[in-house]
Amino acid sequence: MNAQAVEHADHDDHAHGPEKGLLRWVTTTNHKDIGTLYLWFSLLMFFIGGAMALVIRAELFQPGLQLVDPVFFNQMTTMHALVMIFLAVMPAFVGLANWMIPIMIGAPDMALPRMNNWSFWILPFASTLLLSTLFVEGGAPASGWTMYPPLVLQTGAAFPMLIFAIHLLGISSIMGAINIIATIMNMRAPGMTYMKMPLFVWTWFITAYLLIATMPVLAGAVTMLLTDKYFGTSFFDAAGGGDPVMFQHIFWFFGHPEVYILILPAFGIVSQIIPTFARKPLFGYSSMVYATASIAFLSFIVWAHHMFTVGMPVEFELFFMFATMLIAVPTGVKVFNWVATMWKGSMTFETPMLFALGFVIMFTIGGFSGLMLALTPVDFQYHDTYFVVAHFHYVLVPGAVFAIMAAAYYWLPKWSGHMYNEKLGRFHFWMSAIFVNILFFPQHFVGLAGMPRRIPDYSTQFADFNMISSIGAFGFGLSQLLFAYIMISTVLKGKKASDQVWDGAEGLEWTLSSPPPYHSFAVQPTIK
Amino acid sequence: MKSLLSGGLLTLWLLPLLAQADWEVNMTPGVTDISQEVYGLHMTVLWVCVAIGVVVFGAMIYSIINHRQSKGHEAASFHESTTVEIIWTVIPVIILISLAIPAAQALVKMEDSSGSALTVQVTAYQWKWHYEYPEQEVEFFSNLDSKSREASARNSGIDPNEVDNYLLEVDNPLVIPIGKKVRLLLTSNDVIHSWWIPDFAVKKDAIPGFVNDIWFKVNEPGTYRGQCVELCGKDHGFMPIEVVALEEAAFQSWMQEQQAAAAAKAKADEQTWEMADLMAQGEKVYGTNCVACHQAKGQGIPGVFPAIAGSPIATGDLAPHIDIILNGQAGTAMQAFGSQLSDADIAAVVTYQRNAFGNETGDVVQPADIAAARQAGQ
Numbered sequence: 001m002n003a004q005a006v007e008h009a010d011h012d013d014h015a016h017g018p019e020k021g022l023l024r025w026v027t028t029t030n031h032k033d034i035g036t037l038y039l040w041f042s043l044l045m046f047f048i049g050g051a052m053a054l055v056i057r058a059e060l061f062q063p064g065l066q067l068v069d070p071v072f073f074n075q076m077t078t079m080h081a082l083v084m085i086f087l088a089v090m091p092a093f094v095g096l097a098n099w100m101i102p103i104m105i106g107a108p109d110m111a112l113p114r115m116n117n118w119s120f121w122i123l124p125f126a127s128t129l130l131l132s133t134l135f136v137e138g139g140a141p142a143s144g145w146t147m148y149p150p151l152v153l154q155t156g157a158a159f160p161m162l163i164f165a166i167h168l169l170g171i172s173s174i175m176g177a178i179n180i181i182a183t184i185m186n187m188r189a190p191g192m193t194y195m196k197m198p199l200f201v202w203t204w205f206i207t208a209y210l211l212i213a214t215m216p217v218l219a220g221a222v223t224m225l226l227t228d229k230y231f232g233t234s235f236f237d238a239a240g241g242g243d244p245v246m247f248q249h250i251f252w253f254f255g256h257p258e259v260y261i262l263i264l265p266a267f268g269i270v271s272q273i274i275p276t277f278a279r280k281p282l283f284g285y286s287s288m289v290y291a292t293a294s295i296a297f298l299s300f301i302v303w304a305h306h307m308f309t310v311g312m313p314v315e316f317e318l319f320f321m322f323a324t325m326l327i328a329v330p331t332g333v334k335v336f337n338w339v340a341t342m343w344k345g346s347m348t349f350e351t352p353m354l355f356a357l358g359f360v361i362m363f364t365i366g367g368f369s370g371l372m373l374a375l376t377p378v379d380f381q382y383h384d385t386y387f388v389v390a391h392f393h394y395v396l397v398p399g400a401v402f403a404i405m406a407a408a409y410y411w412l413p414k415w416s417g418h419m420y421n422e423k424l425g426r427f428h429f430w431m432s433a434i435f436v437n438i439l440f441f442p443q444h445f446v447g448l449a450g451m452p453r454r455i456p457d458y459s460t461q462f463a464d465f466n467m468i469s470s471i472g473a474f475g476f477g478l479s480q481l482l483f484a485y486i487m488i489s490t491v492l493k494g495k496k497a498s499d500q501v502w503d504g505a506e507g508l509e510w511t512l513s514s515p516p517p518y519h520s521f522a523v524q525p526t527i528k
Numbered sequence: 529m530k531s532l533l534s535g536g537l538l539t540l541w542l543l544p545l546l547a548q549a550d551w552e553v554n555m556t557p558g559v560t561d562i563s564q565e566v567y568g569l570h571m572t573v574l575w576v577c578v579a580i581g582v583v584v585f586g587a588m589i590y591s592i593i594n595h596r597q598s599k600g601h602e603a604a605s606f607h608e609s610t611t612v613e614i615i616w617t618v619i620p621v622i623i624l625i626s627l628a629i630p631a632a633q634a635l636v637k638m639e640d641s642s643g644s645a646l647t648v649q650v651t652a653y654q655w656k657w658h659y660e661y662p663e664q665e666v667e668f669f670s671n672l673d674s675k676s677r678e679a680s681a682r683n684s685g686i687d688p689n690e691v692d693n694y695l696l697e698v699d700n701p702l703v704i705p706i707g708k709k710v711r712l713l714l715t716s717n718d719v720i721h722s723w724w725i726p727d728f729a730v731k732k733d734a735i736p737g738f739v740n741d742i743w744f745k746v747n748e749p750g751t752y753r754g755q756c757v758e759l760c761g762k763d764h765g766f767m768p769i770e771v772v773a774l775e776e777a778a779f780q781s782w783m784q785e786q787q788a789a790a791a792a793k794a795k796a797d798e799q800t801w802e803m804a805d806l807m808a809q810g811e812k813v814y815g816t817n818c819v820a821c822h823q824a825k826g827q828g829i830p831g832v833f834p835a836i837a838g839s840p841i842a843t844g845d846l847a848p849h850i851d852i853i854l855n856g857q858a859g860t861a862m863q864a865f866g867s868q869l870s871d872a873d874i875a876a877v878v879t880y881q882r883n884a885f886g887n888e889t890g891d892v893v894q895p896a897d898i899a900a901a902r903q904a905g906q
Contacts, residue, residue: 063688063695065680070762071832137831144759150736151719151761154861156831229859238737244720245735279597281607309722309758310733311740314639318632325624329617336616339588346603347596357592361585368577375627377634378570380731381555384722384757449552450726452757455765457680459695460688464551 017518026121029113030518031098034120036415038095039408041123042088043484046401048131049083050477052076057439057473060466065457073456074142075134081145085262086169087127089396092404093265094119094176097204099415101180103509103516104198106189106525111182119175126168133158144454146255147222149236149247153229160230163222170215177211180204189508191527195286198507202289203268206296210257210264213300218254221247245310252303260299263395264292266363266403267334270356272507273410274338277353278345279504284337291330291337298327308379317376324374328367335364350502351425355406358398358433366394369444384454387447393440398433405432408487413501417515418494424486431479438472556726559748559773563729565634573627580623638730641743644711648702652714652721652734652756654861655763655820658868659702666786669868671816672766673697680766681824696753699816701770705779706746714740718863722758725771733758746773761861762832763820796872797895803879806892810880813873818881821861826885833861837885846891850878850901866902871895 018024018033025037055076059067068076098116102109110116133140138156141147147162155162184205188197197205224235225247234240236247267288275282282288304312304320312320338360347353369391373379382388413419442465447453451462458466497514508527512520557567595601649660653669660667672680676695679686688694704710714723716734724731728744746752754769774782801809814822821833826842828835836842841849853874856864865874872895882889 064684064686065682069682069829070765071829074759074762074764139831142761148720148759151759153859154719154761238735244737278595279603280605283607284613285608287608287613309731310735311738314636317635317639321631321635322628325628328624329620332620333613333617335584339584339591340612341607342588342591343595344601344604344606345591345595346601347592348598349592349596357588360588364581364584368581371577372570372573375569375573375631377566377631377638377729378573380638381566381570381726381729383731445551445553448555450556450754452724452755452765454759455755457688457695457765459693461552463689 027117029109029117031102031110031113031116032415032516032518034110034116035095035097035099037120038091038098038123041120041127042092042095042404043487045083045087045091045127047480047484049080049088050480052080052083054473054477056080057470059456060458061470062467063458063460063463068456070456071139071142074144074454075140077454078141078144079130079134082130082141083127084396085145085258086166087123087130089262089400089404090169090173091123093204093207093262094173096200096265096269096404096407096411097176097180100411100509101183101201101204102187103512103520104201104507105184105187105192106508106521106527107183107187108519108521110179111187112179115175116179119172119179122168122172122175126165126172129161129168130165133161136161146248146251147225148251149225149228149244152225160226163226166222167219170219173211174215177208177215180208181212184208189521189524189527195289196527198268199271199282199285199288200265200268203264203271203292206292207261207264210261210296210299214254214257214261217250218258221250221254224250245307248307248310249304252306253300255306256303257296257299259392259395260295262400263363264296266359266400267292269403269407269410270338270359273352273356273406274341274360276410276502276505277350277356278342278347280341280345281506282337283340283343284333287333288337291333294330295327298323298330302327305374305376305379308376309383321374321376325371328371328374331367335360335367349426350409350422351420351429352406352410352502354426354429354433355402355409358429359402359406362394362398362402362433362436366391366396366399369394382447384452385447386443386451386453389453390440390443390447393443397440398436402432405483408483410502411509412487412490413497414509414512414514414516416491416494417497417513418490419497419501420486420490420494424482428479428482428486431482432476435472435475435479439469439476440472442466442469442472558727558729559746559750559752560728560744561747562634562638562744563727565637566729569631569634572630576623576627641711641741643709644743645708646704646710647713648704648710649713650702650715650723650734652716652718652723652760652767653863653868654718654761655756655767657698657702657723657767657769658717659700661783664783664787666783666790668700668786669816670698670700670702670770672763672768673699674815676768677766677815677819693753695766696755696768696770698768698770701751701772703772703774703779703782704746705776706749706773707776709743709745711741711743714742718861719760720758721756721760721767723754723769724757725752725754725769727752727754728771731757746771749773749775766820793870793872797870797899799872800894800896801872801875803883803892806876806879807883809873810876810878811884813869813877814880814884817865817869818877826881826887836881837887842881842885842887843889846878846882846893846897847901849882850874850893850898851905853878854898854901854905871898871902874898 136157141155141158141162143152227233228235234242236242236244302324305324373382409425446462446465451458499514500510555570557564651658657670675691679688679691714732714734716736721734730742730744732740732742752771756767822828822836826836854866856862875893875895875898878893882891
């Protein structure tokens with residue numbers, strides 16, 4: 001990346017500063033304000049979803065039922081997933097996109113600022129609707145986040161609330177994605193060609209297309225559930241000529257690209273951070289772009305690997321097995337490129353770099369178990385066991401979540417103008433990295449030994465590893481309080497951060513002041 | 529400091545393995561030729577991943593140790609190489625092809641259920657399994673064993689470690705002969721379930737309106753255990769699968785016992801029962817079929833499963849009470865027990881529900897009443 005601003009915008013022009021008071025946040029159309037809103041919202045939801053995970057791990061601490069009933073346990077597994085996916089990780093990435101994409105491409109704001117406000121402000125309503133199901137008759141949805149019929153149709157009063165919450169979240173995501181695509185296509189500064197865009201922008205550009213392609217599919221699927229339950233249709237009811245397996249095909253046609261919606265922006269973040277702290281340009285920029293696009297394409301033709309056990313013709317199983325295995329190729333290229341970027345660099349290990357390196361190692365471990373799961377005959381043994389739970393938590397927690405935390409440490413000095421406490425940041429990393437492995441690594445073992453997922457109680461031979469896993473969960477959960485403390489205290493006060501922040505960092509964001517002016521790039525920067 | 533920490537991390541992973549060697553950390557090789565082939569594939573792909581991990585993480589760690597600013601390492605400036613990119617695209621492709629070939633061969637074998645010697649129809653219910661041997665005219669339900677059921681109640685005070693095969697024991701296991709290709713036809717009565725015995729390396733969903741088939745040929749006699757592996761509601765964790773594999777002769781004598789027991793059961797429907805006998809049998813039937821939702825004292829789970837104690841159905845007219853048990857309640861977890869239970873069992877459980885939990889209606893229902901209700905419903 002040679003992108004450099006040759007002339008700076010006039011930073012003193014504050015004719016349109018932020019409004020005062022609470023109304024600033026309600027009416028704002030400023031990408032930085034909206035990005036901030038998204039990020040705080042997602043942090044709050046991260047703790048709510050995390051608290052649900054701790055209920056699960058507390059119950060699983062030892063065999064027998066001690067704390068909750070199976071019904072509530074199932075509500076917790078379902079809500080934990082929905083909250084973490086739709087309310088924590090996705091909004092965090094959209095928040096980062098809001099903050100960084102305009103700044104990285106030299107645009108003054110997002111292309112559609114009013115819609116941007118709306119995309120965010122749908123979320124508090126959608127999340128309230130979803131979370132309030134915990135208090136209605138029959139409790140929250142308990143059918144798993146995958147909402148398979150016929151089981152999901154047994155949901156009580158929570159059912160329509162679940163469906164409408166998903167509709168709202170889908171609308172929010174689609175609008176966010178449209179905005180990101182419109183911004184990237186129309187608002188790049190002169191000279192910022194596509195192949196000069198920072199990789200974070202590239203990965204989000206591709207992610208936005210995945211969102212637009214798949215969120216309507218999910219909305220359609222859940223709407224069919226709604227009409228099956230209330231309006232006498234039989235889309236998924238075999239007794240009425242429907243097909244319960246069709247829901248799974250439709251759901252996973254959304255669901256697998258969704259998995260990459262949760263990880264591609266993380267690839268982008270790591271691709272920004274490693275070059276900075278290796279003081280060496282990203283290795284294989286264009287191959288990184290092509291690899292991301294290949295992964296996105298493949299994500300549309302591998303969905304049935306989530307459902308190898310439903311009984312498909314062997315030809316289909318072979319196709320989906322081969323297609324799934326292919327994903328290892330572009331994903332491998334990305335990992336190799338990150339290692340090659342580090343190779344012969346001049347590395348330092350500040351907190352963002354630690355999280356990025358933790359990401360590369362642990363995401364790769366999750367990738368390995370992904371390759372194992374791709375092999376259909378062996379998948380029959382792994383499917384719906386804790387091995388799968390370990391797999392997707394490795395790619396989502398020390399994967400996606402670590403990348404989000406890396407991004408937060410990396411750009412927080414830019415956003416707030418304050419430097420966080422490096423010692424505390426590193427301590428947070430090591431606590432998180434150690435406990436996340438204590439939490440999830442033993443789950444590989446119990447899964448291989450035969451423990452199914454989504455069960456509130458288990459046979460005694462699984463007891464020891466479950467206890468270790470629960471200890472890890474509480475350690476990991478408590479460590480995140482430190483993250484919240486570091487973020488809040490840094491925003492409130494802290495050592496003044498320089499404009500450059502990191503000596504090895506390149507890109508337009510570092511040409512702005514720390515914090516950046518409310519309206520940046522009022523005059524377009526020119527890219528070399 | 530960092531290497532110390534990562535060393536500590538590694539020890540923490542390994543500590544449990546060192547402390548107690550019988551902690552199970554790996555997949556079972558199982559007791560069928562297929563399961564052993566699957567286990568072989570699993571170990572192959574595992575070692576391939578370990579080998580790739582050693583190379584990639586090795587390069588990373590070498591770089592982290594040596595190419596750091598604090599050691600005065602100057603950054604190089606290279607940032608692309610088409611040759612290198614092609615190499616690390618082609619090598620993984622070759623590795624993947626070498627994995628895909630044996631996997632595809634195994635898969636084709638696993639999916640070929642032709643030429644079976646015995647067929648068993650398996651129907652999943654919330655939350656039990658029904659096994660039917662159509663040619664032998666033997667059928668039965670397979671429920672979680674009552675000891676596990678009692679111990680798994682919340683704060684039961686029973687230590688699960690004291691229960692044999694906690695949550696993995698059933699009242700009536702599936703019984704099969706060894707050395708023969710056994711085919712299961714799987715379907716479901718309500719929601720999607722999934723049938724899995726790790727030792728056989730077969731797992732397939734039981735889906736309402738669909739019939740899936742699986743097969744296995746067990747080499748050694750023994751008891752093999754598994755669980756439902758598709759979330760199916762409240763008691764998903766409490767519907768285990770137990771398969772007993774017997775030598776051919778033992779299997780045949782087991783089959784004859786079952787056929788005799790079925791004849792005895794048919795007789796029970798013809799009799800007129802005493803109230804005390806109905807209550808005793810009803811309590812048993814309730815404990816197997818009803819207790820999971822309606823709970824031990826008939827109190828239900830508010831907002832999810834209705835109570836029986838003092839309920840309008842169990843204390844009101846007889847006909848709707850018999851009807852809901854025979855035909856279930858559409859759109860809820862209440863199943864149609866008419867197809868699952870004999871007239872005598874339904875008569876017993878109706879009598880029990882109408883006289884237990886403080887419902888003291890004094891009603892006595894006979895198998896003939898149930899037969900009449902069935903007749904009227906047709």
